[in-house]
Amino acid sequence: MKTSWRSASLVASAVSVLALTTACGQEGGTAASSQNVGVTAPAGTVAGVGSGYGGVGAGTSPSASAPGAVGAGGAAQAGTAGQLAVSANDELGKVVIDAAGMTLYRFDADTAQPPKSNCDGDCATTWPPVPADDATAGDGIDKSLLGEVTRTDGTKQLTVDGWPVYRYAKDTNAGDTNGQGVGGKWFALAPDGKKAKSASAAPGLSVRKDPNLGDIVVDKNGMTVYRFVKDEAWPKPVTACLGACVEKWPAVAPVATNDTEGVQKKGLMSFTRPDGVKQMTVNCSPIYTFSGDKAPGDINGQGVGGTWYAVAPDGKLVGAPKQ
Known part of the structure; x- marks a missing residue:
């Protein structure tokens, strides 16, 4: 699949963190500029624990029998996506799933214009990137929204409306949505590329x-x-x-x-x-x-x-x- 106008290359060098001045000269603990967007878990933490990645620690892996599982150590669901489909979830409405029925997610720390993933290292173990190789649009998916982004390791990751797409290592069965809302930054992917939101969880x-x-x-x-x-x-x-x-x-x-x-x-x-x-x-x-x-x-x-x-x-x- 090639959608050159949506493709972008990730810079291989480390991302520098810019010091942003908070509006009104005050602390901005909840402002976007205060969010810690790192590409690896902080030193001294277990992958996914206290890092906002979702709580899958090193050495922890989903069930080997889960659809798409490819190995232990948290490196689950690294298989290709196949034909994407839309699933109706009672809590979240319409969400995108892969050919194995696994829920797909997007990350608020990423960007869509241009596409860029900020999930590498331990983060990518907890949230395996979905390869772009054989992803195709099934019923309910606009194929013009599908694209790809080149990750730091040179692999091609699927994007939907520019947003890099992931699975979640704690989803062990088709239809699981355990990644929804993790860290306030991870959300199931809606067919239009936007975030799926729980009907019972209104915005703050x-x-x-x-x-x-x-x-x-x-x-x-x-x-x-x-x-x-x-x-x-x-x-x-x-x-x-x-x-x-x-x-x-x-x-x-x-x-x-x-x-x-x-x-x-x-x-x-x-x-x-x-x-x-x-x-x-x-x-x-x-x-x-x-x-x-x-x-x-x-x-x-x-x-x-x-x-x-x-x-x-x-x-x-x-x-x-x-x-």
């Missing part, structure tokens, strides 16, 4: 269209998110809601950047409040929920005291009077 922050307010940010439980006009965002987040105030307006806990949908990424970060609690921000503005909202969709906090307002996807106040 997303956008809901309210009939009165328009697009507003909600938390993972669907509860409306608010801002306090007395807070500060620049040059660093500062909360003015302390003590009894935060009991009424609970601070939203940090959310990983890749666990958001529809929310502006710039300024999406966390900071430490004076009371020691870590709080999430949108466009560097601290965000809260309201204890008076009892169900998803409630907007009882909107306009309270003329100082509390729902948050737009870009972090601006919704419905606040112009000042």
